[in-house]
Amino acid sequence: MKEVLRFDNVSMHYHSKQGETVALEKVSFSVHEGEFVAIIGPSGCGKTTLLSLAAGLLAPTKGKVSALNVSLGYMLQKDELFPWRTIEKNIFLPLEIKRANTPQNRAHAVALAEKYGLKQFLKNYPSQLSGGMRQRAALIRTLAMNPDVLLLDEPFSALDYQTRLSVCDDVYKIIRNEKKTALLITHDISEAISVADKIFVLSKRPAKIIAEHLLEFPENEPLKRRENKEFSRWFEILWKELNQ
Amino acid sequence: MKKNVEISREHLLYLRGTRNKSIIVNVIRCAVLVLFLTIWELSAQLLWVNPFITSSPSRIAKTIADLYKNGSLFLHVGTTLWETLAGFAIAVVLGYSIALLLWWSDALRRISEPYFVVLNALPKIALGPLIIIWCGTGSEAIVFMTVLIGLIVAILNMLNGFMATEKSKLLLMQSMGANKLQVLTKLVIPSSLPNFISMLKINVGMAWIGSIMGEYIVSKAGIGYLIVYGGQVFKLDLVMSAVFILCVLAAGMYALVALAERLLIKNK
Numbered sequence: 001m002k003e004v005l006r007f008d009n010v011s012m013h014y015h016s017k018q019g020e021t022v023a024l025e026k027v028s029f030s031v032h033e034g035e036f037v038a039i040i041g042p043s044g045c046g047k048t049t050l051l052s053l054a055a056g057l058l059a060p061t062k063g064k065v066s067a068l069n070v071s072l073g074y075m076l077q078k079d080e081l082f083p084w085r086t087i088e089k090n091i092f093l094p095l096e097i098k099r100a101n102t103p104q105n106r107a108h109a110v111a112l113a114e115k116y117g118l119k120q121f122l123k124n125y126p127s128q129l130s131g132g133m134r135q136r137a138a139l140i141r142t143l144a145m146n147p148d149v150l151l152l153d154e155p156f157s158a159l160d161y162q163t164r165l166s167v168c169d170d171v172y173k174i175i176r177n178e179k180k181t182a183l184l185i186t187h188d189i190s191e192a193i194s195v196a197d198k199i200f201v202l203s204k205r206p207a208k209i210i211a212e213h214l215l216e217f218p219e220n221e222p223l224k225r226r227e228n229k230e231f232s233r234w235f236e237i238l239w240k241e242l243n244q
Numbered sequence: 245m246k247k248n249v250e251i252s253r254e255h256l257l258y259l260r261g262t263r264n265k266s267i268i269v270n271v272i273r274c275a276v277l278v279l280f281l282t283i284w285e286l287s288a289q290l291l292w293v294n295p296f297i298t299s300s301p302s303r304i305a306k307t308i309a310d311l312y313k314n315g316s317l318f319l320h321v322g323t324t325l326w327e328t329l330a331g332f333a334i335a336v337v338l339g340y341s342i343a344l345l346l347w348w349s350d351a352l353r354r355i356s357e358p359y360f361v362v363l364n365a366l367p368k369i370a371l372g373p374l375i376i377i378w379c380g381t382g383s384e385a386i387v388f389m390t391v392l393i394g395l396i397v398a399i400l401n402m403l404n405g406f407m408a409t410e411k412s413k414l415l416l417m418q419s420m421g422a423n424k425l426q427v428l429t430k431l432v433i434p435s436s437l438p439n440f441i442s443m444l445k446i447n448v449g450m451a452w453i454g455s456i457m458g459e460y461i462v463s464k465a466g467i468g469y470l471i472v473y474g475g476q477v478f479k480l481d482l483v484m485s486a487v488f489i490l491c492v493l494a495a496g497m498y499a500l501v502a503l504a505e506r507l508l509i510k511n512k
Contacts, residue, residue: 055419057415057418057419074416074419074420076412076415076416076419077412078412080410080412080413080416082413082430082431082434082435084434084435084437093420093430094420096426096430097417097420097421097422097426097430098420098421145420
């Protein structure tokens with residue numbers, strides 16, 4: 001499998017008047033095409049930093065981050081739909097920004113939205129949609145530019161538990177269906193187990209990778225995985241590693 | 245709410261109740277005004293108070309009618325209205341532009357901050373003599389005063405709005421690779437629309453203060469001129485009439501801004 005994203009000995013230091021904080025220390029890993037990779041770590045360990053580095057929004061203090069001929073799409077904790085734009089216009093936002101607002105690209109975005117059940121909401125404003133639907137619209141917005149790799153920054157953490165399970169299932173299926181590579185960061189162990197092929201565990205600050213796991217389940221849908229016996233076994237393993 | 249749904253009796257009663265309440269409020273509002281005018285008129289007619297000092301609704305009506313007949317009503321109203329609107333428009337446009345500039349340049353914002361704080365605290369009327377010398381004694385001086393009074397408030401209000409753009413939405417724009425101009429036009433300007441509306445509302449008030457104050461200092465015509473002139477020659481009917489006209493104009497302008505608000509913010 002082709003490597004699409006690679007971290008080589010990446011360290012990240014933050015400077016402030018109070019001093020210097022080491023957020024990441026010598027983190028190395030790579031993501032391959034078609035994989036669903038999850039990175040879990042305790043709260044405040046520098047997970048978002050890691051994703052910002054991957055997206056190229058930050059430059060590492062040391063080491064190298066390489067996106068290997070792939071385009072990236074970023075999905076945030078909240079949907080961040082613009083309330084003054086309709087769902088359709090929100091989905092077109094990345095097209096406008098990339099100056100790719102062509103009829104074909106718009107048609108592609110609309111087709112995606114229709115495929116995943118947003119057809120009747122296209123002319124609605126975000127405030128008229130439920131939390132789950134809004135997050136789905138945010139995913140379609142991310143997919144509108146047809147990125148190869150999706151970076152997911154705890155994309156379900158702002159939802160209530162019920163919605164969270166179903167939206168997670170939803171988003172997982174869409175990502176698989178569109179054959180995208182995904183890098184998810186989360187502090188939620190069960191979320192990581194329910195979606196990932198591979199899990200990296202980060203330590204407390206300064207964050208290092210302390211474990212790598214390959215997960216295999218007979219069925220891959222998040223809700224089915226949660227019912228599997230293996231699920232609780234993995235949960236225990238990861239729980240212990242996180243609390244070392 | 246969905247259409248075609250049978251409305252329950254309780255809901256109907258509730259709707260009727262709220263409608264009745266708002267009717268009652270409106271009726272009492274009007275009654276208060278009528279009562280106030282009646283008492284004012286009566287006490288003047290029956291000489292409980294000295295109408296020379298307090299004027300009266302009928303004397304105000306007569307004064308305004310006289311102003312209309314000798315043709316000076318529209319001159320005064322027009323002068324003040326023009327000065328106010330010109331000052332308002334210049335302050336809003338200039339204030340918005342300067343706020344944009346300050347949002348754009350971090351350095352400029354940080355350097356200019358103390359100057360804006362001082363200028364904001366300065367009572368602009370203190371500049372009256374300077375304005376007369378710089379701009380002469382025509383309408384320009386009054387427009388200038390109006391702009392001075394509204395400008396700093398407009399800048400600070402809009403800048404606040406621009407700076408209050410949500411960090412996470414800025415991150416989203418960055419992650420899509422947006423440049424600064426795109427962040428400005430697609431995020432910062434639309435998200436600060438409520439601040440723009442409230443800035444307009446504040447500046448309507450500021451513009452009236454500016455134009456009337458300007459006319460107090462230097463003027464040959466206008467509502468503020470009528471008030472000062474009426475006070476000097478002790479024609480309090482004229483002062484009261486001018487204040488009444490001012491009330492009507494200010495209310496009209498506020499209503500226009502409220503209308504603009506409804507048109508601009510449809511999806512809230």
